[in-house]
Amino acid sequence: MNTNSRRDFLRNGWKVGGALLGAAAAWTTYEALRPLASGAGGATVKVGSASDFAEGTATYFPEGRFFVVNAQRHFFAISQKCPHLGCRIPFCESSGRFECACHGSVFDLAGEYIKGPSPRGMDRFGLQADGTELVVDTSVVTPGPDRGVQEFLTPPKGPECKGA
Ligand code: FES
Numbered sequence: 001m002n003t004n005s006r007r008d009f010l011r012n013g014w015k016v017g018g019a020l021l022g023a024a025a026a027w028t029t030y031e032a033l034r035p036l037a038s039g040a041g042g043a044t045v046k047v048g049s050a051s052d053f054a055e056g057t058a059t060y061f062p063e064g065r066f067f068v069v070n071a072q073r074h075f076f077a078i079s080q081k082c083p084h085l086g087c088r089i090p091f092c093e094s095s096g097r098f099e100c101a102c103h104g105s106v107f108d109l110a111g112e113y114i115k116g117p118s119p120r121g122m123d124r125f126g127l128q129a130d131g132t133e134l135v136v137d138t139s140v141v142t143p144g145p146d147r148g149v150q151e152f153l154t155p156p157k158g159p160e161c162k163g164a
Contacts, residue, residue, distance in 0.1 A: 019073040043140035049132045050075060056097075058091040058109060064138050066125055067091060067098075069150040071110040077125040077136040083144055084118040092161035096154075098122060099162055106160070110152035112145050121145035 105116030125138030
């Protein structure tokens with residue numbers, strides 16, 4: 001291999017590697033934000049005891065695509081699916097709120113609507129105690145609270161995650 005062909009090979013190799021890295025980054029972003037086609041498929045999920053969930057926290061359960069939250073000692077299983085167009089909503093630890101990256105809807109810890117295009121708060125799955133264990137039933141879905149319902153609204157803990 002002469003010097004020119006080796007240089008061409010290395011130059012093109014970098015281009016291919018860069019294209020693959022770009023494709024991987026795009027796929028990762030798409031996977032994180034793509035709308036969920038449906039809920040969690042009607043499964044029941046044992047999530048632990050109430051004492052496992054500290055007040056003011058949201059714990060994600062990927063197998064059911066929901067969060068278990070402890071909002072002022074009220075426990076909810078909140079669907080990750082945004083009521084607007086179905087994007088997956090992450091919990092922002094710094095603000096203590098759910099912030100949808102797709103179109104900017106924001107919800108408090110209990111999934112109550114704060115702002116953005118969402119027509120309501122985040123939907124909730126059935127949550128019951130089986131002895132000391134909490135069990136979430138994703139076949140039981142209660143539409144999120146209407147806009148304006150803010151029983152559990154508290155000031156943000158800190159800055160929003162969006163744009164961070
Ligand atoms: S999908 Fe969440 S705000 Fe549009």
